[in-house]
Amino acid sequence: LEFELPIYDPLKGLVVDLAVVGGGPAGLAVAQQVSEAGLSVCSIDPSPKLIWPNNYGVWVDEFEAMNLLDCLDTTWSGAVVYIDNGVKKDLDRPYGRVNRKQLKSKMLQKCISNGVRFHQAKVIKVIHEEWKSLLICNDGVTIQAAVVLDATGFSRCLVQYDKPYNPGYQVAYGILAEVEEHPFDADKMVFMDWRDSHLNSNSVLKEANSKIPTFLYAMPFSSNRIFLEETSLVARPGVPMKDIQERMVARLKHLGIKVKSIEEDE
Template structure:
């Protein structure tokens, strides 16, 4: 098997937002980096978003397609969140994560089984081999029956067409009102309505978590019904977005350290991972520069504790009675802003995450409280 040059410092397998960020920042620190992806120059089609304050300063302010200063949620009633939320401009983000200092290879990697010894090379399906001091797997996570997932069906329409669905504001982060013709007792879904910065709005019916998530056909039916109830008719031939991805990483331990969603940086309660990956990139790069274990650097004890608490929250969401969902999120978004932020963002604030969960436990109705308690017992 031929060797593609001498050993490099780092081989990143997968060049989605997480892998591209890691390759970019590692190269900027002077490491010799190879990035491997089947389609490294293909643009990203998914809609990526984040709370603006989650994104590290080095990313800059020119990567946003749209920003909403105070998005709204609707559980039992309407609330305004005093926290800016943004939709990434994928092209601008790719430019910011420049790979001019990275040797990019278009190919599919064959990584060894978890039981293998420490990996020092990557075999490509075409027979080539890349030797590297460190190999990091950033290929994302594929849907699996064992993993909870998020599903959504959305359409992009003009702001004028979307206006009746938005009401008096310009965005819905979550709108749980029951006007989507879902059957009584069926798994719930909400409307996510977000401007895209070019005079258009993404209107998306979303199943936050399920095992499995709601089928896309059912979400499409609910979206059409919800929008019709608000006087919105979806134009024919518009842009459609279909979403399905796990909100958990598979249980894995082995020779190849992971990064991004594959490493568990996906928030199990929201499905967001891009901002967490961008924020964690320099932690991993620092470990690589110092020749330390990147997995240990990525997951200190505090981060593992926060992840366990959030997995407990995911278990509660999966067990929550559908009729209790709107009240549950109404109670969550009534929490003080710092407790909302502790649960939704950051990876090492154990006290803040626990305080948010305890505050929520004390304020939800007795039925939801029993669900939360059972989830805690199961995790324990």
């Protein structure tokens, strides 16, 4: 992204009201909202100008309420959920795919306008003192803040727990692909496809899926271009990526989807 980001100057010894570690959608949203309230904010991320790699989907009415309709590049009139081979649920609620570049650009612009300062680095340690915290970065810089928000996602590298913590993990593998054809309605996105008949010929995968099921999430852009993602909603421990990919291959074969080329994978 082409932005001149205001840089945090550690030599001034400023103690910011809030340091946000992580520049993903959640981290930037908090930085934007807190800075709009007049508080000083520093956003810390190793790649603050990099476009987010993940595909994001949202209900259109939720983005409309936040004045973010210009950050959608594709919309569908509704969505569908396949409960099993005999049960389908149509959701009469428009769904959209987020334009990641547009959304991040808009959020950065608002952060800059609100006076947010940025520091390009990775936080490796946080030292909590009585009235402030010290964020130690991998470039040797120390940032001082009254409050620290860890928005680094599943890594949880900065959070210390007073008792054992065993979180559930969502694991997914997705591709944006050109295919020969697919069986889905181009005006509906597939929110969840829990059908498992594609595993009937593989007892090992079938049994594993019965214990920890995965579903297909699909965004059809045309008759031969589609985003496909096999997802484990939550599991402890997380389902191995190899298993996710094996299930996806079996599902696509069963649906008659032949991939010609992959534009993106995640």
